Amino acid sequence: xxxxxxxxxxxxxxxxxxxxxxxxxxxxxxxxxxxxxxxxxxxxxxxxxxxxxxxxxxxxxxxxxxxxxxxxxxxxxxxxxxxxxxxxxxxxxxxxxxxxxxxxxxxxxxxxxxxxxxxxxxxxxxxxxxxxxxxxxxxxxxxxxxxxxxxxxxxxxxxxxxxxxxxxxxxxxxxxxxxxxxxxxxxxxxxxxxxxxxxxxxxxxxxxxxxxxxxxxxxxxxxxxxxxxxxxxxxxxxxxxxxxxxxxxxxxxxxxxxxxxxxxxxxxxxxxxxxxxxxxxxxxxxxxxxxxxxxxxxxxxxxxxxxxxxxxxxxxxxxxxxxxxxxxxxxxxxxxxxxxxxxxxxxxxxxxxxxxxxxxxxxxxxxxxxxxxxxxxxxxxxxxxxxxxxxxxxxxxxxxxxxxxxxxxxxxxxxxxxxxxxxxxxxxxxxxxxxxxxxxxxxxxxxxxxxxxxxxxxxxxxxxxxxxxxxxx
Numbered sequence: 287x288x289x290x291x292x293x294x295x296x297x298x299x300x301x302x303x304x305x306x307x308x309x310x311x312x313x314x315x316x317x318x319x320x321x322x323x324x325x326x327x328x329x330x331x332x333x334x335x336x337x338x339x340x341x342x343x344x345x346x347x348x349x350x351x352x353x354x355x356x357x358x359x360x361x362x363x364x365x366x367x368x369x370x371x372x373x374x375x376x377x378x379x380x381x382x383x384x385x386x387x388x389x390x391x392x393x394x395x396x397x398x399x400x401x402x403x404x405x406x407x408x409x410x411x412x413x414x415x416x417x418x419x420x421x422x423x424x425x426x427x428x429x430x431x432x433x434x435x436x437x438x439x440x441x442x443x444x445x446x447x448x449x450x451x452x453x454x455x456x457x458x459x460x461x462x463x464x465x466x467x468x469x470x471x472x473x474x475x476x477x478x479x480x481x482x483x484x485x486x487x488x489x490x491x492x493x494x495x496x497x498x499x500x501x502x503x504x505x506x507x508x509x510x511x512x513x514x515x516x517x518x519x520x521x522x523x524x525x526x527x528x529x530x531x532x533x534x535x536x537x538x539x540x541x542x543x544x545x546x547x548x549x550x551x552x553x554x555x556x557x558x559x560x561x562x563x564x565x566x567x568x569x570x571x572x573x574x575x576x577x578x579x580x581x582x583x584x585x586x587x588x589x590x591x592x593x594x595x596x597x598x599x600x601x602x603x604x605x606x607x608x609x610x611x612x613x614x615x616x617x618x619x620x621x622x623x624x625x626x627x628x629x630x631x632x633x634x635x636x637x638x639x640x641x642x643x644x645x646x647x648x649x650x651x652x653x654x655x656x657x658x659x660x661x662x663x664x665x666x667x668x669x670x671x672x673x674x675x676x677x678x679x680x681x682x683x684x685x686x687x688x689x690x691x692x693x694x695x696x697x698x699x700x701x702x703x704x705x706x707x708x709x710x711x712x713x714x715x716x717x718x719x720x721x722x723x724x725x726x727x728x729x730x731x732x733x734x735x736x737x738x739x740x741x742x743x744x745x746x747x748x749x750x751x752x753x754x755x756x757x758x759x
Contacts, residue, residue, distance in 0.1 A: 289523075292317035292496040293325035294348075294355075295485065297332055298341035301546035304538065304598065305500060305530040307351065308564040312527065313498045314353045315565070315586040325492060326358035328369045329485060331478050341369070347547045351557050352579055357492070365492040370484050377479045380487055380517055381440060381472070389516040390472060392438035393420040394431040415468030416441070440473035442483075442513060450508045455498075455525030456591050462508040470509050486510035490519035501526040525588060528568060531595045538598050554649040555603070556622070559610035563603050568596030576609050607648050619644065626650040630657040635737055642733035659723045660737055670724050674750040677717045681707050682751035685718065686744060693740040696732045721750040 294310040296302065302310075317324050326348070328341050345360055357363025367373055384390035395403075395416075404414040421443055423431075431438065450462045472483040479487075485506075489497060504526050514521045532538050545553070550560065558578070565571070565582045570590040577585065614622070619640050631639050643656045674682075688702040704714055719731060722738065735743060 289317060289320050289322050289496045291323045291325060291493050292498070293327055293489065293492070293494045295325075295327040295329050295488075296344055297329045297481075298344055299332060300340060301343060301548045302347050303546050304550075304564070307347075307547045307560070308530060308567060308596070309499055309527060310348060310353060311351070311561060311564050312569065312586075312591070313496070315583050316496060316498065316588055318583045319586050322496075323356040324354070325363070325494065326355040326368065327488060327492070328359055329481065330369055330371050331481065331484060343548060347551065350551055351547065352561055370479075370488065373484070373488065374478065376491070377473075377484060377487065384442065384472070384513075384516060385440070387516065388443065390440050390442050391421050391423075391469075392428060392431075393441045393469075393471070394423075394428075394436045394438045395420060413466065415466065416470070418443075418469045421469060437475040439471045439475050441469040442472050442509070442516075444469050444509075444512060450511065452507055452511065452524065454507075455496075455523055455588050456528075456593060457526060460504075464508075464512075467508060467512075472513065482506045482510050483513060486513050486521075487517070487519065489522050490514055490517075495520075495522045496525075497522045498525045498527060500529055502529060525591065527591065528593060528595045530567070530598055533597055533599060535595065535597075554622075554651070555607055556610040556614075558613070559603065559607040562609065563606040566606075567598070567602075568592045568594075576613055604648055608645075611644060611647065616640070623650055623653045626654055627657050630654065631661060638733075639737055642729045642737060646727075646729050656728070659725070659728075660734060661742075667724065670720055671753045673720055674717070675753045677750070677754065679751050679754035681709070681717065682721070682747055682754055685721075686747040686751065689740075689743060689747065693743070694736070696735050717750075721746050 292313045294313050296306055296310075314324050326345070328344065330341065341359065345358075348355075355361070357365065357368060359368045362368075381390065393416075400416070403417060407414045418441075420438075420441070428438075444467045445464045448464045450464060452460045452462065454460050470482070471480050473479055488494075507524050507526070511521050530538050547560070551557075561579060561582060562577060565577070565586070566574070568591060569586070570592065571577070571585050611619070616637060620636065623640060624636060627636065627639075639657070639660065640653075643653060647653050647656065684706045685703050688706060689699050691702065692698040700714065700718075704710055707714070709717075715731065716726060719726060719728065722731065722734065722743065728734075738746075
């Protein structure tokens with residue numbers, strides 16, 4: 287199977303959701319694997335819902351994810367333009383060819399007519415599809431409708447019998463009964479092309495030979511192949527990806543906490559984490575190891591795409607986010623977090639602070655929280671105060687006295703405290719962690735104590751002793 291060019295062709299009617307982002311990534315990985323070209327095309331013929339700023343956001347979000355393209359709305363290319371509303375003049379010739387060959391006809395049925403027909407078919411236990419009644423109108427009948435001011439749609443005349451076999455790159459051979467397909471609209475009454483028509487024609491004109499898309503587009507595929515065959519245009523190879531679903535098996539939606547790619551970006555998720563997660567979501571890699579983009583390309587395979595629904599799991603996304611943070615170099619880590627920490631973390635301590643918390647954060651708010659715990663006063667919570675008081679004032683007095691003797695030697699300090707207090711392990715380190723950070727878990731104390739500095743450490747140990755002294759007997 288030869289692949290030369292793939293594409294991603296979203297409708298700019300909203301922010302990119304994760305399912306679309308995964309489709310874009312798979313399409314990009316597949317064609318980059320063979321050194322082919324990638325095309326970005328905006329299918330904006332739905333003028334009521336296609337808003338200009340959504341198209342701009344598509345470009346921004348894909349760039350942020352790490353994808354590039356060889357042809358597109360912003361960079362042009364040999365088959366420009368790459369926005370469908372700017373290509374309307376190209377489609378007229380193909381509509382005319384279909385009508386002249388008897389492969390398309392005007393349909394004057396109203397929305398009310400079609401709904402009545404649909405209800406009658408359902409009541410009779412038949413699957414709803416267009417009956418094709420306008421297909422039999424002669425010239426005289428069509429003239430009467432036109433003289434009355436009716437504006438027809440244009441329907442493709444599907445053969446009344448036979449089957450169409452389609453080789454799906456994910457599912458294998460699929461068979462479609464033409465008798466069950468029904469004549470479908472290829473041009474709306476306002477003259478704009480229907481999605482499935484413009485989508486197929488543009489793929490052919492632009493030389494697209496690989497189309498990956500969600501399986502919700504499966505019913506479009508036989509219709510598009512019929513159109514292309516009637517126009518003697520080449521059809522691409524199609525692969526239909528199982529849809530992205532929530533853990534309960536239902537379509538991923540806002541009620542599951544699903545977010546758009548833009549939302550995740552705003553929250554602080556890293557593009558490398560998203561690429562690794564989405565790359566493994568419904569695709570089998572040889573192992574679960576971290577991959578840079580080049581590695582994702584190298585090990586991607588169309589044969590590795592699963593036929594099972596891909597289940598979105600926040601814990602898995604968080605796993606890849608933590609891996610991405612560990613893989614970042616110091617400069618990238620600072621670029622990511624320093625805008626959130628300006629005015630909170632002393633500049634001279636920023637590198638050490640980020641190194642200390644790297645293993646304990648997922649998102650920028652986590653870093654902000656640890657900045658507050660280190661450089662603010664972190665533990666007003668009553669339960670923390672009670673825990674400190676329960677340790678007893680003798681421990682805190684010994685801790686402060688031992689610290690004064692070696693304020694820059696954490697191992698030496700804890701050894702002295704252990705010798706004086708008789709506490710070891712958790713009984714020693716948990717109280718210190720609570721006193722210094724206000725929480726039971728977090729970065730290594732040996733890394734945090736130098737950041738806090740001797741004055742803050744003494745102040746917090748002294749505060750812990752005060753809680754013990756003030757607690758009820």
